[in-house]
Structure formats: structure tokens, C-alpha cells
Amino acid sequence: MIKMNVGIIGGSDGLGKTLIYYFREEFEVYITGTDHKKGRGVADKLNVNYIESNIEIADISDILVISVPIQYTSDVIREVAPFMKSGSLMVDVTSVKEEPLKTMQEVLPDTVEYLPTHPIFGPRTTRLDNQVIVLTADKKGEWYRKAYNYLSNKNMRVIETTAKKHDFMMSIVQVLTHFSFISTASAIEKLKVDLSETEDYESPIYNLMIDMIARIVAQNPYLTYNIQSMNNNGSKIRNTFAEAVNELKDVINDKDEEKFVKIANRATKNMGDITNALGRSDKAINALNYEYIILNNSIGQEVGLKHIYSGKIHTGILESVDGKTAVLREGSKVKKLRIANIRILHPEELYKWKIDNLNTVTQSISCVFSKRVHVETIENAVMKIDNIIDIRLTDVYAGPQIDDDFISLTFEVTTLTKEDIQNVKDLFTGFGGSIR
Template sequence: MKILVLGAGKMGTFLTDVLCINHEVALFDTDPKRLRFVFNTLRMTEYEEIWAFEPELVINCVTLKYTIDAFEKVLPYLPKNCIISDIASVKTGIQAYYEGTGMRYVSTHPMFGPTFATLDNLSTQSAIIISESDHMGKAFFKDLYGSLKLRIFEYSFDEHDETIAYSLSIPFASTLVFASVMVPQEAPGTTFKRHMDIAKGLLSEDDYLLTEILFNPYTHNQVEKIRAELKTLLEIIDDKDTERMQDFLKMVRKNIE
């Protein structure tokens, strides 16, 4: 299959490396410096090159902020039968855009970032495929993600964003609160170090990506739950109420069984 990958960032170059073994792959980026370290792949910086390539599938890997803008710029150069796809972590507005193009589409979300994941062993990682997607597009990504040993889930657009609010927004918000009260000092303890490593990894991600995940329409209610539990915990601490603390810990342990 002739596949065009948009954006030579972390995920774009990773998917290019994976796909170029069995497919004819082109990687497009307006910055030629970002194309220096790809192999067995056509490198493109001009839109006219896309027209000549005639891709059968486009995988949009640009920063979330520019996902739709990137589609807008390449659509005039794509064959009518081309399937367009995204890997965005927040799907708000994407379904309406796809339906407005009249083209076949497939939307997925590989739920691992090159910052955190061990890319040569992804068996503990997951991917979501959107149920409204084109049948052939879904089949392609099921094969791709299956070959990477990812756990595959299928959700609707709305179910995806609701799930992401739970699985990403809660840990992101908790980590940001942890990091926001840090001061420059040495602190012993394995738990502290692990939290700090997670915080550093999270804050190495793109600001707009973090912002969009936290601005997910479903995030507010999840963060509100965190605030409510923090309020309860603070009351227990202030009252030095051992019995309530034991009940609280029992409840927390049950939640993570």
C-alpha cells in the first residue's frame, strides 16, 4: 500500500519506521531538517510531491493543534479514493470534519507516547480504533496495531473522549498538581523519585497536547472528583481521625484491586 505520513515528529517517524518494511511510505514535513534520519522512505517537503505519489492512505501525525489544518492543506492533492486518518488523542470536532470532506476516513489513538513507552516491547500498551471509521481503514490499523502486540479497543468518537478523560486526564492532572508544589531540594524516597520521573516525562510532552487532553469536554468532572477526595483527605488529616483514615485507605485499596 502507498502510505503518506504527515509530520516527522516522534509518532510520525515511529510509524514510518514500522510501515516502511512492508509498504511504500512517504513522509511529509515542511521542515526538511526533520526528515534527515528516516530510511527506506520517500521524503517530501512540497505538496505537489503528494499529488505525484498518489497515496492510498494518509496518516496525519502532526501536532494536535494543527491536525485539521494539515488535512486542509493536503486534501487538494489526494486521490478521491484515498483514506484519510488521524491518531489524535482528543477527537472533539474531528468526526464533523471528516464527514464534511466526503472522503473515507479512519480515526485511531495509539495510547503510548515515544516519551514513555519502550518501543521494542509494546505488549503492555493499548490502541483505540474509532467504530465509525471506514471498514477497510479499521482492518488496516487492526493489523498494524496487532503486529505491534498492542491491546486493541474499539470505541465511538464520544466514548473515546470520555475514556481519555478518565485514563489520561486524571493522571495528568494529579501529576501536574504534584509538580506544582515542588521546590529545588533533594528528597529521598523511592515513591518520590518515581513520581518525579513521571512528572518530568509528562512535562517533556508538547504543551498543546497536554492542554487539549485537559480541555477534553469530559475532563472537568474527573478533576472535580479529585478535588472532592482531596477535600475529604484534608479533613481527615486535620481531624487526625484514625478511623476515617482507615476507612479511606480501605476504599482506595478496593478501587485498585
């Protein structure tokens, strides 16, 4: 079967690069980028195709994804529109929708369908399950149905709305929250506060808040600025936020407790289902605390720690948990891993990882037992020993060298290390056996 061609303009960075991981197994993927050396490197590493020209990629693509900075999106749409294949689809993935939609309406021929979208997740997202994507099509053709079904089959939460409503909602979800978070981070900087000094005074809620603020502030500042400046609702949102801050400031400075309480109560009522909000935040706090408890209880034991972004798994003896860092000894090496970036593997996960990634040891062990021994009991006991992969009976012998009331059993045992073989022998002798 010939794979459909998916072109990603801006596929060497950010969300465009992330999209490669989702598309490359099902489609023939082509990407462009402004830095051709970097783009070719990304394409080689991810086993996709690199094309230097936006026009050439438009000419061969069945689906063309525009994934460039917001301020360049309309220019790129105009650049490639005349070269789109008849019957193809253009998609953009920017976080403002009114301007790209207007441009597509103006410049694309009737033979090309267009679908303005907004995947509401960032480049660090590793799975599509339960992620939100917004579709803001003004017309729904054949491609729309295919795209909707494709996204639904990926277990994504698909929202259908207009570009105008999308941009208003994102003025709350992005413009207001980013503006308030960056304002808070800027105030902390102006106060010359060293956040590391606040650690001894941190509450779980403060931890979550600082982490969320840091996540926003750490984003590409040019992208954050363009989200602010290119949303048509941005000015009204920021002005309203500033008015709210000034009102609250004046109320507190004037020591007007009654008015403060009224403002707080009105704001609380407008937050909606407070019970659910408390439940969700409790879950987040408990998850953090639970992870620390598990790590602390695992000190001195073998653990597997998975980096949640790279997917790399580190195994070894957990030596200590110090604040925000887990210290792991891997053989002769000691590694320090940020707890925020790892999760501890369940014992079953660690066991499976060892089987899949470590060299195994297989050895035959012969042992003389009483004829009354129950073979299945021995095998079940062996399988409960750490690092045992398999055990099977390969020989039963009751020849002249074996006393009449005894029998020699030979088991083939597969383990993860040579040391585990000795543990099996110790168990056999514990059952009254005698190793031959």
C-alpha cells in the same frame, strides 16, 4: 511488487517520526513537516521521501496519516480532504477522538475511508508488541479490515470503541493522571525541594513514583496542555480531583481520623484487584533491585551495557556502580552511563555481539599428545574458554619426528583476541600436550 504509498503529515517529529521506523520496510513512505530543512534531514537519515506540501502528499498517498499537534488536526484534515485519492484511507493519531472524527465526517468525500486511531504509546517506544492502539471508526469499510489485521499481526492490542467513550476513558488515563502528576511536581517545586537530597531516604515505591511523574512532566508541555484542554471531559475531571484534594486536606486538618479512614477504604475498594496491583508493583521493584545486584556483582568484570533507547551497546570493564551511574572502562576511555537508561547483557548476548561486531583471530596450533588422547574432549574443553568462537581438527600427523606412543594434532582455532590463543595453548599443555 509496487509498494503502497504511506504519507505522514508531521513525520519529522514525535510520534509521526517514530511511525517511519514501523512503515518504511513494508511501504513507500513520504513525510511532510513545518521545518523543511529539518524534515529533509530526517527523510535522508531514515531513507524515506520528503515533500514540502501537505496537498501533494495527500494526492499520492494510499494511506495518509495525520500526526500533528491536537489543536491543528482538524485544520489539516480540512486542508487535505479535497485532494485525497479516490479509494484511499485517512488516519489520525491524536489522543482525542471526537473532534477529528467529526471533521472527517464533514469534509471527506464518500470515496475516501477514514479511521480515527489513538496509539497509546509515545515516541520513545521501540517495539509494537503488546502496545495498545484504539480504533474509533463510526463506519467499517474494506480499509478497516485491512488495518485491523495489519495491527493484529504486529501483536498489538487492538481496542475497538466509539470516539465518545475513548475520550471519556482517556480523561481518566491521561487527563486525571497527568493533572495529578504535574500538580505533585509543581508542589515539590513550590516547596523548594531538591530531589537529589531525598535520595538517602528513598523507598522503592517513592523511586517509581518520582520516575513516573518525571516521565509525564518531561513530555512536551504544549501537548500535555492540549490533552487537558481539548478533551470534552477535562473540566469535570479536574474539578473532581480538586474537590477530592480539598476534602482530604480538610479531613486531615480537622484531625478527623475516622472520616479519613472511610475515604481511604472507599478509594481502596474502588481500585479493583489490589492483589494484582501489588504483584505488578512488586515485579517492578524487584526488577530494579535485581539489576543493581547484577551490576554490583559484575564490578571488575567485562560487561556489555545496552542503551535501551538508542540501542547502542557499550562493552568494557565495569569499574564501579555509584548511585544512579555505572562507570565503564572501554579501552582507554571511561564512560558514565545512567543505570535507568541501560540494561546489562546476558553472557550469551554479549558473546553474540562480539562475534557480530569485533574482528576475529584465526590461528593454527599444532600440539603433540599421547595417542590415547580423546580429541572431542579437547575440543569441548576449548569451547568452554571465554571468547572462543570455533575449533576444528585440520591435521593428524604421526611421522618419524613423533615418538611411537604420541601423535601430532593441528587445530584451527578462531577467537576474539590474540590473548585467547595463549589460553588455548595453556589448556593443551594442561592436557599433557607439547606445543610444536
